Amino acid sequence: MGNKEELEERLKKLVVRLKNVQERKQLGTLVQIIEDLLYLAHSDEWATELFEDEDVHCPLLVVLSAYISSPDVQQVGWSLLCRLMEICPRTLDKLSRPLSAGMDWEVLGIHQQILKALSVHSQQCKLIMVELRALALLLKSDVITLMVLEDDTDIFDLILNAMTCFSPNEEIQSHGCRCLQLLLEQVPDEHLVEFVERGDHSVVLSVARTFQDNEDMVLQALKVLLPLAGPASNVEVLMSGNERCYSMINQALQAFPHNQPLQEVGCCLFQKFSSESYYNILVLNGVHKMTVTACLMYPENARLQVAALSCLAALTETIVQNKGLAEEEEEREQEREEEVVELSWVDACCAALEFHTADALVQEAACLALNSLLVQDPRLHQSFGDQDGRTPVHRQVMAAMLLHSSSWGVFQAAARALGTLIETTTVSPIAHRPPEASARVPRSP
Incomplete structure (x- = not known):
């Protein structure tokens, strides 16, 4: 594609041509300008450096707004905007600000533009694909997400209609799901309930x-x-x-x-x-x-x-x-399988206590699960030991209490687990048991 200096010069010329949109260029010429920019934006070696200081999004939004009814312009225009958001992370932040276009026309905000584009081109599969892709990228901005949700246009209807109309299209379904996820994570419970109530x-x-x-x-x-x-x-x-x-x-x-x-x-x-x-x-x-x-x-x-x-x-x-x-004839065989499963549960609890000592939520969940297992099957205390290098479980539980002393949830869960361990063990688990009395849970591969 040429050296960096040549590419920079070519980019500047293309941006100048894109800004001269007042001349009402022929659609073919305008599409070619945007396609050339898109080609440069896919230059793996120089793309980020070339575009990071060029506010290409400004004239591009002007074009997208002015040529909203042109499928060809919209197709390449939104594709270029997607690429800019991918290679230049700051683009998303710039798009969330009011646009000072310096033009005679009123240019819609980015959230209004994407909503209008989805509405106007709702029956065109290729365009919907790129517009939903653009929306999924735009919704990574909390500011833009809020503006989209506050707009009078029902964004959920637009997305769901597109997914319904083009149900066999994997790309539309994938981008549609990404958009729905990002939007639903930001709405109140009332909206979540309404979403399901409407089916x-x-x-x-x-x-x-x-x-x-x-x-x-x-x-x-x-x-x-x-x-x-x-x-x-x-x-x-x-x-x-x-x-x-x-x-x-x-x-x-x-x-x-x-x-x-x-x-x-x-x-x-x-x-x-x-x-x-x-x-x-x-x-x-x-x-x-x-x-x-x-x-x-x-x-x-x-x-x-x-x-x-x-x-x-x-x-x-x-x-x-x-x-x-289970039927009695199968029960003996299943009991042997269940014992292995129970030991796996114990091992999962111990592994979580061991690998996530600094995570209060994991420590609390592991202690709760451990306590539930011991309450339901007191025999499981025989699975705990201190051989093969594993820290005895009572020490892991006590460590959780000490490390997360400010967490009521951890302290309560650990105290319960420790109490149950004591109650279900004939010899206090805090006392050292001889190695021969210990049985370590086999670690899963």
Whole structure:
């Protein structure tokens, strides 16, 4: 593409030509100017340096506003704006400020421009793709997100209509989900409830089910469900027989065990679903097994650990109660399997206490889960020991109390776990036990 100096000179000339939009250039010429700028913006070696000090977005917004009805101009114009936001992080901050265009025309603010573009070109697939991509990038700005939400235009209708009209299009579904997630994270609970009451969430569930073999698409859909699962009334709908979201999430976790972000979001959703009304159905569908598997597979992911262990703590009693559901002929074999699972739960708690000593939320969740396990099965105290280099669990719990003495949640959870350990151990766990009396939980590979 030439050396840096040549590219800089070429860029300056193109920007000057773009600013001369008052001359009402022929559409073909204008599109070519923007395409040339887009070509320069994809120069891997120099793109950021070339564009970071050139406020190309200013004349570009003028053009986008003036030629709103031209699909060709809109297509290349929004593509260029997307690229500018990707290579020059400061562009997003500049776009959130009022534009001083210095033109005779009134130029719409960026939030108004994207809303108008989505409205005008709602039936054009290629344009909707690039406009939703631009919107997803713009919504990374809290300022722009607020302006979009406060506008009279219903942004949710625009996004959902696009996703419905072009349901087979993966790119539109993916960008649409990203936009919905960023918007729903900023709205009050009343809006979240209304979104589900209107049945708008069904569009998102359709994405997860239609593209169930595409892990990125499933992940984007689950990210939208996460803020929606806040209000209790929404959880009731998502857990209903019609939706069976728990089943869909479980299948996703089984299908993509090595996708850590997806495992994290899935565990966070199960944590939100873990209210008393749904304990039984979650356990019967094996949710606890999936969360513990994720917990053991990603011990360093603090957010996943909190969600998975909190879910385990809530479901422990129901898990134990449901052991008697199997037929007697299968029960002996299942008991051996259940023992291995229980030891895995204990190992997950110990690993969380060990790897996340500085994280109060993880320490609290691990102590709660540990206490629930010991209350339901006092025999588990025999699993704790001090051989093979592992710190005895009572010391880990005591360390949590000391390190997070200002956290009432950690102190309360740790105190309960320590008290239960003492009650369920014939020999005080604080006293040193001989190595032969200790049984360390086998670490998962």
